[in-house]
Amino acid sequence: MSNIRHSLQIRHVDAGSCNGCEQELTALTSRAYDFQQVGLDWVASPRHADALLVTGPLSDAMARPVERVWAAIPAPKWRIAFGDCAAGCGVFQSAYATHGGFPKADLVIRGCPPEPGAALQQLRDAMRWTAIDPNRQVGD
Amino acid sequence: MVNPWIRQNVAMKEAHAELLTLTATRDHRLQATWLHPRSGCQEQVTLEASQEYFPSLTPMLPEVAWDEREIHDVFGYIPNGHPDLRPLLRTPRWPDNFRPLRDRPSARPAWRDAEPDNPALTVEGEGVTIMKVGPTHAGVIESGHFVFSLMGENVLHMDAHLFQNHRGVESLLEGQTVDAVGAIVTRICAADTVSHQTNWALAVEALAGYDSGAGLTLGRIVLLESERVLSHLNDLAQIPAGVGFQVAHQQALAIKEAWQRSLQRLYGHRFLFDTVRPGWVVPVDPEDLLRLVHAIRRQWTPWRRLVEGHHGFNDRMAGVGVTTLAEVIRFGGQGVVSRSAGKVFDARTLLPLYQDLRPVPVVESDGDVRARFSVRVQELEESLRLIEQAAARLRAMPRDARWCPPDAVSGQVVVYTESPHGLNVHDVAVVRGRVLRYHIRAGTYRNWPLLAHAVPGNAVADFPLINKSFELCYSCTDR
Incomplete structure (x- = not known):
């Protein structure tokens, strides 16, 4: 039996990525990874989300929309930085129109872009923590 | 006057x-x-x-x-x-x-x-409603903001507000050393990365007067065509998703996954990042490549039969999101979008890179979603053929001696390749080994205004389908 207690519903926002992260996030829905069978999914509305996943170095034009999506997610909630750009260690950190990454992330998934198998494992690990103690931040 | x-x-x-x-x-x-x-x-x-x-x-x-x-x-x-x-x-x-x-x-x-x-530019008048979409979207896609003026379900006008993903890439490239540029250029866009990398390599080699050997050239062709296969597989997977044809969507994603795992094994990266540099291309065993093409054909051919034999799917795509040849010429449209409307232009036919491999431009005339789908299907097979031909020639090819660009390279040059999204151009000025100005003009940039012309007259519910059939890059455009 799986030790998955609940589901983790994720809202994705692209904030200046090269589309590599988006393609790998889409791959998670394919039959090769099928992340829905373990209780993970993308949701269309922040109201349905447990977590906000951001890709890209946080372009200035997307900084406010990202925070607005975050504010619309009901607590308890978690912040996920996906990929090196969002993690603050990509090649575009010092470009003028970026904020250098997605700040205050509870979970950081590294890679340029992250390999979907490894990303799936990290998301599943995060599900365990968020299930045991909803108030515990993933990175604690 | x-x-x-x-x-x-x-x-x-x-x-x-x-x-x-x-x-x-x-x-x-x-x-x-x-x-x-x-x-x-x-x-x-x-x-x-x-x-x-x-x-x-x-x-x-x-x-x-x-x-x-x-x-x-x-x-x-x-x-x-x-x-x-x-x-x-x-x-x-x-x-x-x-x-x-x-x-x-x-x-x-x-x-x-x-x-x-x-x-935003909108239509005013009785019964007109304004619908704003984005910049955040319901699915996993890049960020863009669209303002639709609607009369009932019909689109009267679409105002595209892109550049939500603007990072400042051209400014970042200024002042970089020749060694540092590659890692940045690779990541302008994951879907066109080999094309961007090759442009940079061609620019430095042209400025330094280096004449690349046949082995290097064939290695690049294999990578450029592998990228086209990957990108077209992605786009061909998305179009059925736009009309709820889940079987075709999932099967195409599975073929794409198989292709990416092979690229990872052969080249060390699922999107081919960092595989081309000035004077260098990541080495590959031609036998591995030939086996790879053979394996992918066994999955691809039944999929092509599935989508082409599905009358409902083909009827659904026909006549939707039409772009005319006159509009393509007027707006300088590029790539699949322009060839689907009858424009006979594929930069590969002009590139010395391809020599006598003679890529054949795939051209259709209807300019609708079905034509764009069909052009990608045919181009994918043409790319597999080019990979096979290049790999067969690589067998007999000795490895080129490694060449490193001189430190103090200077000059200005305009270089281009045909990316999966069309004519991809870099305008590069370098002074004593440092970038003075770096301008990137991807094929997608010219196609966005065409999309804005293809959507009016269609139902707003067809926008996702039309958009997916154009499959325009945001990151290449926004930079």
Whole structure:
């Protein structure tokens, strides 16, 4: 039996990525990874989300929309930085129109872009923590 | 008396030349580089602008409307007579007078406390409703903001507000050493990364006078075509998803996954990042490549039979999101979008890179979703053929000696490749081994305005389908 207690519903926002992260996030829905069978999914509305996943170095034009999506997610909630750009260690950190990454992330998934198998494992690990103690931040 | 800048550029267009780039420099110089598609020759038109003004080409050449707005945003030069000089990539959050390519910012500007939205062009009148979509979306896609003017379900007008993903790549590249550029250029766009990397490699090699050997050239062709297969598989997977044809969507994603795992094994990266450098290409065993193509065909052929034999799917795509040849020519459309409407142009036929492999441009005439789908299907098979031919030649090829670019390379050059999204151009100026100016004009940039023309007249519910059939890059465009 799986030790998955609940589901983790994720809202994705692209904030200046090269589309590599988006393609790998889409791959998670394919039959090769099928992340829905373990209780993970993308949701269309922040109201349905447990977590906000951001890709890209946080372009200035997307900084406010990202925070607005975050504010619309009901607590308890978690912040996920996906990929090196969002993690603050990509090649575009010092470009003028970026904020250098997605700040205050509870979970950081590294890679340029992250390999979907490894990303799936990290998301599943995060599900365990968020299930045991909803108030515990993933990175604690 | 028409201004010579306008007259010369219009003459280029009338001679059926393709616009490679229209860009400016810090010293008030404007430069348009045109490509003659028969001879492959480039021709440049330059203008020394008087102070901050230059005569707008847009009334005569609507395809440069965005280029001139961009020059206005990042340099502050004003195109006199431009019919729509709203900000393109600039937002109300930019400080007054902040012109990133004129000022060379060493630090981030002090962003103003304002919303990032620019004014939208909408239709006014009784019964017209305005629907805003984005910049955040319900699915996993890149960020863009669209303002639809609707009458009932029908789209009257679509105003595309892109550049939500603008990072400032061209500014970041300025001042970089030749060694440092590759890692940045690779990541402009994951879907066109090999094309961007190859452009940079071709630029440095041209400036240094290095003549790459056949092994290097064939290695690059294999990578460029592998990227086309990957990108087309992705796009072909998305179009069925747009009409709820889940079986075709999932099966195409599975083929794409198999392809990416093979690329990872052969080249060390699922998107082929960091595989091409000046004087270098990641080595590969031709036998592995041939086995790979053979394996992918066994999955691909049944999938092609599935989608082509599904009448409901084909009927659903026919007649939706039509782009005409006249519009393609008027707006300088590129790539699959333009070939689906009857324009016979594929930069691969001009590139010395491809030598006698003779890629055949795939052309259809209907200009609808079905035509764009069909062109991608045929191009994918043509790419598999090119990979096989190149791999067969690579067998007998000795490895080229490693070449490193000299430290103090200097000069200016305009280079291009045919990316999966069309003519991809880099306009590069380097002084003693450091980048002075780096301008990137991806094929997608010219196709966005075409999308805005293809959508009106269709039901708004068909926008996702039309959008997926264009499959335009945001990251290449926004930079």
